[in-house]
Structures are given as C-alpha cells and as structure tokens.
Amino acid sequence: MAEETKVTIDDIAERAKVSKSTVSRVLSGSAVVAQPKRAAVLKAIDELDYRPNIFAQSLASGRSLTIGVLTQNIGSPFYDAILVGIHEGLGGSDYSPIVADGRWHLATEQTALQTLLDRRVDGLIVIGGSVQGSKLLRTVEQVPLIVVARNIPELGSHCICLDNFEAAYRATKHLIEHGHREIAHITGALSQGDAVRRREGYLQALSDAGIKPDPELVVEGNFRRQSGALAVEMLLTRGRMFSAIFAANDQMAFGARLALFRRGLRVPEDVSIVGIDDEPASAYMTPPLTTMRQPAIEMGEAAAHAILCLLNDEPLPNLQFSMELIARETVARHI
Amino acid sequence: MAEETKVTIDDIAERAKVSKSTVSRVLSGSAVVAQPKRAAVLKAIDELDYRPNIFAQSLASGRSLTIGVLTQNIGSPFYDAILVGIHEGLGGSDYSPIVADGRWHLATEQTALQTLLDRRVDGLIVIGGSVQGSKLLRTVEQVPLIVVARNIPELGSHCICLDNFEAAYRATKHLIEHGHREIAHITGALSQGDAVRRREGYLQALSDAGIKPDPELVVEGNFRRQSGALAVEMLLTRGRMFSAIFAANDQMAFGARLALFRRGLRVPEDVSIVGIDDEPASAYMTPPLTTMRQPAIEMGEAAAHAILCLLNDEPLPNLQFSMELIARETVARHI
DNA sequence: TATATATATGAAATCGGTTTCATTACCATA
DNA sequence: TATGGTAATGAAACCGATTTCATATATATA
Numbered sequence: 001m002a003e004e005t006k007v008t009i010d011d012i013a014e015r016a017k018v019s020k021s022t023v024s025r026v027l028s029g030s031a032v033v034a035q036p037k038r039a040a041v042l043k044a045i046d047e048l049d050y051r052p053n054i055f056a057q058s059l060a061s062g063r064s065l066t067i068g069v070l071t072q073n074i075g076s077p078f079y080d081a082i083l084v085g086i087h088e089g090l091g092g093s094d095y096s097p098i099v100a101d102g103r104w105h106l107a108t109e110q111t112a113l114q115t116l117l118d119r120r121v122d123g124l125i126v127i128g129g130s131v132q133g134s135k136l137l138r139t140v141e142q143v144p145l146i147v148v149a150r151n152i153p154e155l156g157s158h159c160i161c162l163d164n165f166e167a168a169y170r171a172t173k174h175l176i177e178h179g180h181r182e183i184a185h186i187t188g189a190l191s192q193g194d195a196v197r198r199r200e201g202y203l204q205a206l207s208d209a210g211i212k213p214d215p216e217l218v219v220e221g222n223f224r225r226q227s228g229a230l231a232v233e234m235l236l237t238r239g240r241m242f243s244a245i246f247a248a249n250d251q252m253a254f255g256a257r258l259a260l261f262r263r264g265l266r267v268p269e270d271v272s273i274v275g276i277d278d279e280p281a282s283a284y285m286t287p288p289l290t291t292m293r294q295p296a297i298e299m300g301e302a303a304a305h306a307i308l309c310l311l312n313d314e315p316l317p318n319l320q321f322s323m324e325l326i327a328r329e330t331v332a333r334h335i
Numbered sequence: 336m337a338e339e340t341k342v343t344i345d346d347i348a349e350r351a352k353v354s355k356s357t358v359s360r361v362l363s364g365s366a367v368v369a370q371p372k373r374a375a376v377l378k379a380i381d382e383l384d385y386r387p388n389i390f391a392q393s394l395a396s397g398r399s400l401t402i403g404v405l406t407q408n409i410g411s412p413f414y415d416a417i418l419v420g421i422h423e424g425l426g427g428s429d430y431s432p433i434v435a436d437g438r439w440h441l442a443t444e445q446t447a448l449q450t451l452l453d454r455r456v457d458g459l460i461v462i463g464g465s466v467q468g469s470k471l472l473r474t475v476e477q478v479p480l481i482v483v484a485r486n487i488p489e490l491g492s493h494c495i496c497l498d499n500f501e502a503a504y505r506a507t508k509h510l511i512e513h514g515h516r517e518i519a520h521i522t523g524a525l526s527q528g529d530a531v532r533r534r535e536g537y538l539q540a541l542s543d544a545g546i547k548p549d550p551e552l553v554v555e556g557n558f559r560r561q562s563g564a565l566a567v568e569m570l571l572t573r574g575r576m577f578s579a580i581f582a583a584n585d586q587m588a589f590g591a592r593l594a595l596f597r598r599g600l601r602v603p604e605d606v607s608i609v610g611i612d613d614e615p616a617s618a619y620m621t622p623p624l625t626t627m628r629q630p631a632i633e634m635g636e637a638a639a640h641a642i643l644c645l646l647n648d649e650p651l652p653n654l655q656f657s658m659e660l661i662a663r664e665t666v667a668r669h670i
Numbered sequence: 671t672a673t674a675t676a677t678a679t680g681a682a683a684t685c686g687g688t689t690t691c692a693t694t695a696c697c698a699t700a
Numbered sequence: 701t702a703t704g705g706t707a708a709t710g711a712a713a714c715c716g717a718t719t720t721c722a723t724a725t726a727t728a729t730a
Contacts, residue, residue, distance in 0.1 A: 006686095008685090008686055008687080009686065009687060010686080010687095018709080018710085019709065019710040019711075020686090020687080020688095020710090021688085021689080021709070021710060021711080021712095022708085022709065022710075023687095024687070024688055024689085025688095025708095025709090027687095027688095028688080030688085030689085031707095031708080031709095032707075032708075033708075033709085034707090034708065034709090037708090037709085051452075051453055052686080052687070053394070053455070053685080053686050053687065054453060054454055054455060054687095055390050055391075055393040055394040055399070055455065055685080055686075055687085056390075056394050056685070056686030056687035056688085056715090057686080057687055057688075058390040058687090058715095059388070059390035059391050059394050059685090059686080059687070059688090059714095059715050059716065059717085060686080060687045060688040060689080060714075060715055061687080061688060061689090061715090062688095062715080064390070066433075074415065074418055074419050074422055075412075075415050075416060075418070075419040075615075077410075077412070080409065080410050080415050081410060083409055083410070084409050084410040087409055087436050096433060096435070096450060096454065097433075097434075098401075098431060098432075098433045099432075099434065100431070101422050115431060117386075118386050118387075118389060119389055119431065120388070120389060120390065225615070225616075225619050229619075254616065254619045255619060257619075257621060258619050258621055258623070261621045261622065280410075280560070281560075281589070281616050283560075284560050284564075284589045284590060284592075284593050285621075286592060286593055286596045286620075286621055287596065288593070341716095343715090343716055343717085344716065344717060345716080345717095353679080353680085354679065354680040354681075355680090355716090355717080355718095356679070356680060356681080356682095356718085356719080357678090357679065357680075358717095359717070359718060359719085360678095360679090360718095362717090362718095363718080365718085365719085366677095366678080366679095367677075367678070368678075368679085369677095369678065369679085372678090372679085387716080387717070388715080388716050388717065389717095390715080390716075390717085391685090391715070391716030391717035391718085392716080392717055392718075393685095393717090394684095394685050394686065394687085394715090394716080394717070394718090395684075395685055395716080395717045395718040395719075396685090396717080396718055396719090397685080397718095
C-alpha cells in the first residue's frame with residue numbers, strides 16, 4: 001500500500017541503545033528499568049511512533065487481549081443493549097471485544113463459539129443461547145466464562161440473569177391488582193427456558209389470585225414484533241374475552257399494540273398491556289408501555305467487569321440483578 | 336485451567352510423518368501436496384483436533400483475518416442494522432469483524448480507530464463518524480477502507496451512502512403532494528453533514544413548490560427520540576400552525592409522535608409525519624410510520640463484500656443505493 | 671540414454687515480540 | 701577486605717505458524 005517502514009522493537013532497542021529485552025520491560029512494566037534507560041526507550045518509541053505488533057505479543061505471551069462475545073441476535077434491542085454495556089465495561093481496559101452472532105440457531109451458535117475459541121480469546125461472554133450447559137462447561141476449562149441473560153445451573157455463580165418467573169409473576173399480578181381477570185399471555189419461543197419460566201410465572205400469579213388459567217388465552221410467540229401482532233389476531237379469532245395482555249417481551253407488546261390498533265381496540269381503555277424488557281423504544285410507544293425493566297446495559301457492564309476480575313484472579317463482584325416494574329400508561333383499572 | 340495439551344503444527348507433522356511445511360501447505364492450500372500425504376495430514380489434524388494458532392499465523396503471514404468496524408453508536412437501530420449486514424456479509428469468509436464504538440465523540444472515535452489499527456486489521460469499515468477525511472485518507476494507505484453512511488468526497492468510490500438531499504426532498508414533496516403547506520422540520524444534529532443536507536432538501540422542496548420556508552418551523556434535534564419530543568413541544572409553544580412534520584430520522588419521528596399524543600393531537604388526522612430510515616420499529620409505530628427507507632442491512636452487507644473484494648484485488652461492485660419512500664399511515668391529505 | 675523441466679518436499683529463515691537465565695555492577699554486612 | 705545478596709541488563713531460547721530456497725524425484729524431450 002505505502003511506504004510502511006515498519007518499526008519493530010529492535011529499532012527501538014537500537015535507537016535507545018539498549019537490548020530488546022529492556023524495551024519489552026518498559027513496555028509491559030514487567031520489571032524495573034533504570035530511569036535514564038527507560039526515558040531513552042520512551043523517547044525512541046515516541047520519535048519512531050512505534051506500535052508493538054500485537055500478533056507477536058500474543059504469540060509470545062499467550063494472551064490475545066481479546067474478549068469473545070457470543071450473542072444471539074445482533075439488531076435486537078435487548079441484546080444490543082447488553083453489548084453496549086459490555087463495550088462500556090471493557091472501555092479503558094486493554095481488552096477489545098470481538099462479537100460473534102449465534103442467530104438463535106444451534107449450529108450457527110456452535111460455529112460462532114468455535115470461531116471465538118479459535119481466535120484464542122482470553123475471556124468469553126455468552127449472551128443467551130442454546131448451547132448445552134455441558135458444552136459450555138467444557139469451554140470454561142479453557143477460558144474464563146461469564147453467561148448473561150441465561151441461567152445455567154452448573155455455572156451458577158458465573159451467570160448474570162434475573163428471575164424470569166418472578167418478573168412474569170409480578171407483571172401478571174400488576175394486571176390482577178388493576179382488576180383484570182381475563183389476562184391473555186403471549187409467550188416467547190417455548191424452546192427457550194426464559195419463555196417457559198415466564199409462562200410459569202404468569203400461570204402461578206393467576207392461580208395465586210384464584211383465577212383459573214384458560215389455555216385459550218395463551219398463545220405462543222417467538223419474541224419478535226410480528227408474532228405479537230399475530231398472537232392478538234389469533235386471540236381475537238378465538239373469541240375468548242380478555243381485558244389485558246401480558247407479553248413475554250416488549251417487542252411482542254409492540255406487535256400486539258399495533259394489532260389492537262388495527263382492530264380499533266384502545267390501549268389501555270379496552271385492553272391493557274404489560275411487557276418485559278423496557279427497551280429504549282418502550283417509553284416512546286403510544287401510549288408508553290408498562291413493562292418490567294431488565295437492566296440490560298448494566299448487566300453487560302457487569303459481565304465485562306466480571307470477566308476482567310476473572311482475568312486478574314480477583315473475586316467476582318455481586319452479579320445479582322432484579323427486574324423492576326415500570327408503570328407507564330398501558331394499564332388501566334378494569335371494572 | 337486444564338490439561339490443555341496444546342497441539343501444534345509440529346505434532347501434526349510428526350504424526351503424519353511429513354514436514355511442518357507440508358502441513359502448512361495442506362492447511363492453506365498454497366501448494367499442491369500429494370494425495371497420500373495430504374490424507375495423512377488431514378487424518379492427523381482430525382485425530383488430534385488440531386487448531387492452528389491464529390497469532391502465529393498472523394505473525395507469519397501478516398494477515399489478521401480481521402476486519403475493523405468503526406461505528407458511532409452501538410445500540411442505535413440504524414447503525415446496528417448496518418452491523419447486522421456486515422456480520423452477514425462477512426459470514427462464510429475467514430474474516431471476523433471487530434467493532435469499536437466512536438460514540439459520536441471525536442476523541443473517542445480517534446482512539447477507537449487507533450485501537451483497530453493497532454490490532455492490525457486487514458480491512459476497515461467506517462460507519463458515519465466525524466474523523467476528518469484527511470485522516471482517513473492517510474489510513475487508507477495502510478489498510479483497505481470502506482465508508483458507510485457518510486460521503487467523503489476524497490474517498491469517492493469507497494463510500495456507500497445515499498443522497499440525503501434527495502431523500503429529504505422527496506419526503507417533503509410527499510407531504511406537499513398531500514396538500515400540506517405548513518410543514519415543520521426537525522433536523523438532526525447540524526454538526527453532521529447528513530443533517531445539513533436533509534435540511535437543504537426540505538428547504539428546496541418547499542421553494543420548488545412555491546412555499547416560503549418559515550424558520551420558525553424548523554427546530555434542531557439530535558437524531559434521538561427525546562429530541563423529537565422536545566422539538567414538538569417547542570413548535571407548539573412557538574404557536575406557528577403546522578399540519579405536518581418532516582423528521583430527519585425515525586427516532587425523532589417517534590419522539591414527535593409521542594409528544595403529539597400527549598397534547599391530544601391525532602396522527603395523521605391533525606398532524607402528518609414523515610421520517611427517514613425505516614428502522615424495524617417504524618412499521619410498528621401506531622399508526623405505522625411513513626418514511627424513507629434506508630437499506631441499512633444491505634448497505635452493511637455491501638460494505639463487507641466490498642472489503643472482501645479489496646482484499647482479493649477484485650474490482651469493487653456497484654455501491655449505489657437509494658432511498659425508497661415507504662408510504663404507510665402517518666400522512667393524510669390536508670384540505 | 672542423456673539432458674532439461676516440472677513437481678513435491680523438507681530444512682531453515684523469518685515474523686516480532688516475551689521470558690528465562692546468566693552476567694555484571696553495586697551495596698551492605700561480617 | 702572478603703563475601704553474600706540484590707538490582708539491572710543483555711543474550712538467547714521460545715511462541716507456532718508461513719515462506720523461501722534448495723534438493724530429490726519424476727516426467728518429457730532430444
């Protein structure tokens with residue numbers, strides 16, 4: 001491409017009249033170097049605008065200064081928010097994240113994981129996903145691992161996740177407390193544990209309130225907007241009455257809200273809605289969506305910090321988070 | 336961490352009874368290897384589950400198999416959509432993207448750029464941003480570069496961008512054609528060229544229709560939802576009548592829509608809205624937002640393909656994209 | 671059959687650092 | 701003054717691949 005007079009550590013050593021060992025030492029601070037020499041080295045580095053070759057560094061030291069991030073769906077607000085947090089949390093450290101996308105597809109996910117491992121990441125953050133815990137367990141022997149937004153019992157303390165059951169329970173209870181009894185539920189993809197647990201929380205809240213769950217009122221979605229709209233259509237054609245909808249995430253709540261709009265049903269006057277996530281767009285739905293807030297950015301940051309701790313053999317900080325009910329304007333009292 | 340009997344190329348060579356040169360050759364396909372030996376090597380690789388050390392590869396070959404992506408705002412739907420496209424476009428190739436975030440902050444952006452360069456990326460994709468063209472021009476001498484969502488004249492053919500002037504012109508014209516004459520405009524952050532060009536398109540469309548632009552009807556936003564809401568508040572307090580709003584992006588259109596809702600103004604009966612971007616959420620606004628579609632994912636994919644072409648010394652494909660009007664339900668005829 | 675050419679392979683150099691180990695210089699203690 | 705210990709430094713080995721170059725073998729040509 002161009003002149004590209006590559007400056008190497010030897011050039012610095014020569015110019016500073018020291019050995020490359022010494023240059024390496026001032027670079028990494030791995031040993032004390034006499035002040036005059038250190039100064040000479042620094043000066044040479046500056047004058048030649050020297051940039052250590054990261055491959056050579058990695059090869060020799062065995063560290064890549066890279067954190068692998070395995071996400072499931074780039075472009076999804078919730079997952080992206082976690083990524084934001086991770087970037088944030090890694091900022092200032094020497095580590096750069098390198099993210100691979102599993103696209104909620106097992107084979108893709110495994111390939112992505114392998115790619116990350118092949119790149120010899122120093123740490124791994126897995127967001128959601130469906131790779132078996134056992135496989136991850138094997139991974140954890142190779143590289144420090146933190147799991148976000150998914151609970152893997154075997155990995156207990158290394159998981160940053162929330163109580164999905166409880167979140168759903170509280171969301172549903174919120175509706176019940178507003179007088180609703182016919183509460184529909186749009187589930188997430190039931191192949192995912194989170195979706196199942198949320199449904200259980202919903203069911204439990206109903207029975208605790210003495211309401212007999214009606215199977216006709218729950219329809220399976222897939223966590224995406226469109227499925228929320230479809231679900232409402234289905235609910236409506238089934239003909240069962242309902243005064244409220246608990247959607248397993250905000251995306252589906254948006255979809256549901258649009259479908260209701262199409263049918264001329266008002267929110268919240270005719271139908272109340274509660275979602276889960278509190279993604280950035282939720283506050284700007286019309287009307288603003290009542291939802292259970294997942295602190296996605298904070299969780300991402302926590303994951304980054306946790307990985308850094310693991311890398312420095314420091315004890316893990318507290319990784320507990322909980323959901324918070326954000327009562328906005330999509331829930332009305334039902335008479 | 337564990338047993339970790341690292342398998343190296345020498346182990347493979349030994350087991351397959353060939354030299355490491357030969358192993359390297361079958362690995363990279365850089366030269367013909369006799370069938371029996373090739374088979375032996377492959378067998379050994381498989382049996383030992385050998386994974387080449389990427390640092391050693393990179394150090395020796397000078398290639399990192401890594402594409403740097405400099406974005407400006409992880410978590411923003413539009414930018415994230417481009418990232419999705421890039422991931423998509425790189426999938427299947429041997430290259431992995433590594434993304435750094437400039438956060439629309441010059442110093443941060445320069446640091447991020449330097450990080451990417453220090454990591455010796457083989458190619459660079461810059462999304463938006465404000466680093467001077469001249470600086471990028473110097474960068475382009477070090478590494479193949481593609482710029483997305485920003486036009487840098489000096490880099491002409493390496494830019495994937497759209498005609499913002501025209502998009503704004505057509506969006507405004509769409510409103511005019513529906514009988515609107517008092518059309519407000521919420522600009523983006525005017526420190527960004529895109530925002531300026533969109534405003535110019537808006538202004539031009541007005542004058543071409545013989546409408547005298549009213550400075551009171553344009554308010555500066557910053558491309559974020561909240562600024563859209565604020566802008567509407569401001570417009571309303573100014574007291575100037577307007578029957579339509581052209582927002583420089585969808586995010587601000589969402590904000591505007593919420594503010595109108597708060598004031599009891601109906602969309603589109605009382606006020607029509609047009610945005611720009613057509614981000615995924617736009618189709619789920621209530622009512623669905625009329626907007627100019629930017630093919631973000633496609634642009635990201637094109638950027639990835641273009642970089643790959645550059646890397647293979649192939650000619651660049653066509654990088655022309657254009658915006659398309661997506662007429663949904665936020666524009667009504669004004670009498 | 672002798673010679674030229676092409677093909678497959680291995681030995682060794684190289685990429686640019688880190689790290690071990692030995693050496694030297696210096697200071698404190700006996 | 702002799703001895704032990706410490707601190708700073710350089711030489712050289714090493715990390716694990718790619719690539720150049722030389723060599724041996726096979727094939728084609730005269």
